[in-house]
Amino acid sequence: MKYTIKKLLAVALILMFAIFLNGCGENGSTATTAGLQTYEGGEFTISIDPTWKIINQSDFYADIPKETVIAFTTPEAYDGFFINVNVIKENLQQEINAIDYGRANINLSSQNLTDYEKTQEAEIDLNGTPALVHIFQARLNPTEKLxxxxxxxxxxxxxxxxxxxxxxxxxxxxxxxxxxSIVTSFRLR
Incomplete structure (x- = not known):
């Protein structure tokens, strides 16, 4: 894999604290049930809260890796923290199944993140496509929030x-x- 999980997770943190200040558009979505809207991302769809902000690549700061495709963030911070969901697309240079890809990333997380603690891991089916879900807590470095x-x-x-x-x-x-629900609503086309 081209980038370490630490750098990819750093993208999430940067998006939560810095990217939010940039302007963002709200296009490419259609209504769905359960109060979420489907965002059409070309190669994928994901259901998001319609009140969340959509942050496109064109709105990212220069230090955000090009692998970050899109980010969604709450309009207001919760306890000083902007809750977000982002999508990263990584060129693997070869085919690998999702379960092996996920487990490799889980291994990198456990080795490279401070105070890493796995809560749950599960294989799921995304309309015939296998995927892996990983829930955990960690700090990107010892001085960051959990x-x-x-x-x-x-x-x-x-x-x-x-x-x-x-x-x-x-x-x-x-x-x-x-x-x-937002994360697991992701579907590849």
Missing amino acids: IRFVQLYATKGNYGYIVSGGMLPSTPKEIRDQVG
């Missing part, structure tokens, strides 16, 4: 996709569940 992550790993051809939701562990259950 963050609860919900990540989904999927692959198609030579590309790996990481859909990552980030929030504080103290985030209310209703919002944690919503982030989990």
Whole structure:
């Protein structure tokens, strides 16, 4: 894999604190049930809360890796932290199944993140496409806040996709569940 999981997770943190200040558009979505809207991302769809901000690549700061395709963030911070979901597309240079891709990323997380603690791991089916969900808590470095992550790993051809939701562990259950629903709504076309 071209980039380490630490750099990819750093993208999530940067998006939560810095990218939010940039302007963002709200196009490419259609209404769905359960209060979420389907965002059409070309190669994928994902259901998001219609009140969340959509941050496109054109709005990213220069230090955001080009592998980050899109980010969605709450309009207001919760306890000083912007809850978000982002999609990363990584060129793997070869085909690999989603389960192996996910497990490799989980291994990197456990080795490279401070205070890493796995909460749950599960294989799921995305309309016939296998994927892996990983829920964990960690700090990107010892001075950062502890963050609860919900990540989904999927692959198609030579590309790996990481859909990552980030929030504080103290985030209310209703919002944690919503982030989990958003992450697991991801579908490749």
